[in-house]
Amino acid sequence: MMIKLFLIILVILQSKAYDIVKRVSNENTRPIIGILSQPTPYDWQKPNGTTYIAASYVKYIEATGAQVVPILMNRSIEYYSHLFNSINGVLFPGGDSTDEYLYVANLFYVWSLKQFDETQRVFPIWGTCLGFEVLLMLTRRSTDVLEPCKGYDFATELTFTPDAANSRLLGSSLPSSVKNSLENEPTTANYHNFCIRPENFTNDPVLSTFYKMLTISPDLEDRTFVSTMESRRYPIFGVQWHPEKNAFEWRVNTTIPHTKDAIDVMQYMANFFTNQTRQNTNRFDSLQDELKYLIYQYTPEFMGLDVSHFQQMYFFYK
Template sequence: MDSANSGDPSIENPVIHQPLSVDQAQQKSPNTLIAYQSLSSLTALCQASPPVPITTVTINRKKRQRCVYALKDFDEIQKIFPVWGTCLGFEVLLMLTRASTGILEPCQGDDYATELIFMPNASDSRLLGPSLPSNIKYALENEPTTSNYHHFCMRPENFSADPILSTFYKMLTISPDLERRTFVSTIESRRYPIFGVQWHPENNAFEWRVNTTIPHTKDSIDITQYMANFLTNQTRQNMNHFDSLEDELKYLIYQYTPEFTDLDKTYYQQVYYFYE
């Protein structure tokens, strides 16, 4: 689920074009260096969909640092550190790349399922190319198997006309919104292990709120599993790890207990609360 675009015109320096060295990070501040070093314990970065407005505050320095880490290590030592954005996370990737929060348009895309329209670039892509099973591709193209919960989107004509976005990313699929206008629904970086989906692959298997359009067919569940397997296989290409078992245990989600919310009043049936 995404939230209202503030239209704020700029964010300093596109993260894609301004990678920092570790030395530069240390010169900026100790916190910047810690942010770089902490990512060496992780095997991927997943940016999901917090229900907050998109502003220059939410597109903050920490998000830029995390993306820079992935690009820097790929350029220097070809380390695969995948970055994945879903829904608002997809929008954040575009904004970070374009250095602007004002690039999206209002879009009628809340609570409906639709198909994907494959673009020519999909055929040789990592995400939707040769590795995509034929039955999964058929379901994505011909059945309403992608769950959508967004209010803003990137129009394909705007994406193609933007030299920064269209040079950095491949547009893999587009989808029709509720007004039958198309929006960019799947992207991947041409060079880096960066992937984004405006739709929600996880909803099909894990969100069971009643009175929604989330698809739960076998094909829909298979799509969720394919996307999960793809990202997991990307993470297996790096050897990042925690320095000790004790350190790893501190960050496991199992340290926290999810709370049941409701079946018909919230977007999610289970949520985690983290108190500062």
């Protein structure tokens, strides 16, 4: 009798184990995330280093168990289409808005929406600072959605809106300790000169229909701006602040928070986005094709602690 009971339990456990393996096998365990490059400011340029990516964004993604592909500027539509169909998501980084950046961001934005509408297949997009602002522009199909904002080089808390509680980014998946840090400690680094005000966001029928406003924050003039949002329908997320700086930027004489709580905030945001990309099953045609595009083909350069906004940068040459 005992042997029979043991065998029954063993069969049940094996069945459950098989179900777990099946569920795990449906998860992309080798996510690859693209990061947009952008034109190099003149005073940072190396010889022929026409575009760049701050290394902090690469480290931010790699710290979650994902790999990075730099998305270069001034390439063919076939190049961008190939990457869209080979990688699992894209990060729009902070920086200065340029026509090249907007053009490439728009391609991935439009393709992501179209794919989801037609097949329900996700292609997640994350926008940080300029990337957040570009998401607003692309959704509104206008560059006039922002206004000047005193938001450069300061850390602040977040005030959660009612929509945050039922959001993907800041809802039930958010640990209570991280939520407490975001609400009560200056754990978000801000480096922006433009923003959107909550009233302008709410009163815009296009933006308020497409996005949920998840948090607001005060700027240096104590005026409120929208600091976090996510799409109501699509896997699109944006923050006006810089989570990656908390762990990976060490420029002297800045307000970037480096406390343990600030690092936990950074890690949660990075993990969340990478976990979204794990739902995308794109892959390169071959390992050789994959290796050709990965960031490992490039070497970051140390910029010093007081020369640029970034301690390390990847430069890309024509």
